[in-house]
Amino acid sequence: MRLNKNSEEVMEQIISRCGNLCSECPWSIYMRRQIGKEDWEEYSEEVKRYTGYKPIKYEWEGCVGCLTPNEKLPKHPFFNFLRKCRTRKCGSHNEIYNCAYCGRFPCANTVASTNFTRERISEKLESTIDDKTYDRYIKMFDSMTNLKKIRSTLPDDQIKNPKTISRKIDITTLKGEFKNKDYNKIYEKFLEIANSNLGIKGIDTVAGLENYMLRKDFLWRFIWIFGLHGKIEGNELSIDSITLYENRKPISLPSTEDQWKIYFDILAEFGITADFEIKTDKLYTPGGYMRAKIPQTNKPTYIIKMNLAPNLQKYQFFKVLNEILSELQNKTRKRAFTNFKKLNFNPLLS
Ligand code: SF4
Ligand code: SF4
Numbered sequence: 001m002r003l004n005k006n007s008e009e010v011m012e013q014i015i016s017r018c019g020n021l022c023s024e025c026p027w028s029i030y031m032r033r034q035i036g037k038e039d040w041e042e043y044s045e046e047v048k049r050y051t052g053y054k055p056i057k058y059e060w061e062g063c064v065g066c067l068t069p070n071e072k073l074p075k076h077p078f079f080n081f082l083r084k085c086r087t088r089k090c091g092s093h094n095e096i097y098n099c100a101y102c103g104r105f106p107c108a109n110t111v112a113s114t115n116f117t118r119e120r121i122s123e124k125l126e127s128t129i130d131d132k133t134y135d136r137y138i139k140m141f142d143s144m145t146n147l148k149k150i151r152s153t154l155p156d157d158q159i160k161n162p163k164t165i166s167r168k169i170d171i172t173t174l175k176g177e178f179k180n181k182d183y184n185k186i187y188e189k190f191l192e193i194a195n196s197n198l199g200i201k202g203i204d205t206v207a208g209l210e211n212y213m214l215r216k217d218f219l220w221r222f223i224w225i226f227g228l229h230g231k232i233e234g235n236e237l238s239i240d241s242i243t244l245y246e247n248r249k250p251i252s253l254p255s256t257e258d259q260w261k262i263y264f265d266i267l268a269e270f271g272i273t274a275d276f277e278i279k280t281d282k283l284y285t286p287g288g289y290m291r292a293k294i295p296q297t298n299k300p301t302y303i304i305k306m307n308l309a310p311n312l313q314k315y316q317f318f319k320v321l322n323e324i325l326s327e328l329q330n331k332t333r334k335r336a337f338t339n340f341k342k343l344n345f346n347p348l349l350s
Contacts, residue, residue, distance in 0.1 A: 014065050015150070017091035017098045018112040019143030022065035026055035026140075027078075029062030050121055050129075050137040052287060067097075086210035087111045093206045094162045100150035103161035109200070109207035116141040164204040167212065169194060172342045176349035183324045183348065185315045190343050192270060193219070199266050219263060220341045221251045226306065227318075227325040235313045238277075240300035245292035255289040260304075271309035272317075278302050324348070 014023040014030070023030045026047045035043050040058035048054040056062075056078070063078065066088050073079040082088060087099060087110050096102055099110045106112065114120070116138055122129045129138065139146070171194050178184060198215045202208035225247045230237040244253055254260045257276060264274040280294045280301050291301045308317050324345070329336040331347045339347070 014067065015098055015146065016066035016088070016143075017085070018066075018087040018110055019098055019100065019145075019147035019150070020066070021140035021146065022063070022067070024140040025063065025065075027063045029064055031055075032058060032060075032062045046137055050125070050133070051116065051141060085111065086207040086214075089210060090162065090205055090207035094160060096160055098147060098150065100147040100154065101159055103159055104202060104205065105147065105151060105159075106144065107202050107205065107207065109202055109205065109211045112143040112147050113141065114144045116143070117145055118142070162205045165206060165209060167203055167209055170342060172339075172344035172346065174349065175346055178345070178348060179350040180323070180327075180348070182315070182320045183345070186317065186320050186324050187343070187345060189270060189312075189317070193223075194343060196269070199262070199269070215262070215266070217341075218251050218254075219266060221248065221337075222263060223321075224325065224337055224340055226304070227321040228329065230306070230318065230322075232318045232322060235308045235316070235318065237306040237318045239304050239306075241290070241292045241302045242298075242300045244304075253290070253292075256284075257290070267306075271312045272306055273309075274304050274306045276302050277305055 012023070013021060016022050022028050025031060026044065035058075037058050044055050060078075061074070061076075063082075064072070064074065066082055066085070068082075070083060073082060090109070091098055091102075094102060099105045099107070099112055118129050118134050118138065121138055134142075171191070174187075178187070197203050198212055198219065200208050200212045200215065203212050222244075225244055226237060226239045229243050229247060230239040254263065260276070267274055278301070279299065280291075282295055283290055283301050285291060293299065294301055306318075325336075325340065327348055328340060328345065332339050339345070
């Protein structure tokens with residue numbers, strides 16, 4: 001593979017807030033300057049082989065890197081993920097180069113990944129990875145390893161504690177009493193959920209709060225979907241992948257079983273247990289995302305089955321949940337989900 005003019009010059013390494021190497025990233029403007037158009041396809045295929053993702057076409061200008069301030073990011077939709085990245089926001093708020101310089105490193109909310117270590121890729125491909133291959137196709141995304149290396153070289157006086165922030169709980173005060181007294185227990189459960197940290201450690205950091213907001217948005221949507229569309233049989237409820245997918249907007253569904261299990265663990269704390277019944281061996285796409293439908297069929301790939309702790313069984317939680325959400329939907333139509341997220345049940349009061 002030929003390299004473009006000047007590419008032998010050693011370029012200064014540019015590292016993202018989460019430890020990716022922007023200056024060696026196949027999506028970057030920098031690699032497009034190094035690799036000629038005629039070699040791009042071959043290079044892209046190799047990147048895909050080791051990372052599972054194929055870089056955008058050579059003709060695209062390339063990513064300008066995570067350290068570029070928001071006002072200088074190009075208007076292309078590609079950069080939306082940078083604008084939203086919680087680790088980038090956190091590093092910028094704390095005025096540090098990257099997470100390695102942070103007193104909380106490695107915190108539970110950084111997006112630094114352990115998915116691209118030499119060992120994991122080698123295990124996945126069932127072959128050994130030599131240094132040249134690792135350096136060229138993997139190292140730029142082996143972000144946690146990169147950060148740990150940086151951290152090991154830093155003197156204590158370069159490490160800063162993050163500037164802490166506090167969370168506001170955005171819920172509407174009830175201005176009366178429910179006409180249907182059964183709703184009280186459900187409402188109390190909603191309040192418990194709204195007041196909890198949803199399992200987030202470090203919610204007092206920018207990354208922690210952003211992670212909390214993401215979980216909160218998903219959890220309310222998930223409760224809304226299974227509460228309205230789940231099939232209830234006594235104290236059990238089931239909801240299939242197609243129904244979840246069709247009702248998911250404005251959020252995306254978790255893409256792996258492990259991501260789903262984060263939400264199952266949160267619900268378990270509130271007395272609702274959930275687990276998968278997997279219906280196919282074709283659950284995942286080649287890119288590693290869970291499918292909603294079994295290929296070439298209209299059948300769901302999985303069903304989530306839910307049960308209740310004894311204290312919730314006493315109140316027929318799923319049945320009353322369905323009643324309260326259905327009534328909110330009938331009474332407030334387009335605003336129903338927004339009302340639900342803010343626990344605005346005032347339209348159901350006497
Ligand atoms: S921000 Fe991400 S996509 Fe952009 S150059 Fe850096 S590592 Fe690549
Ligand atoms: S709090 Fe976490 S995400 Fe934020 S800078 Fe520190 S290590 Fe990175």
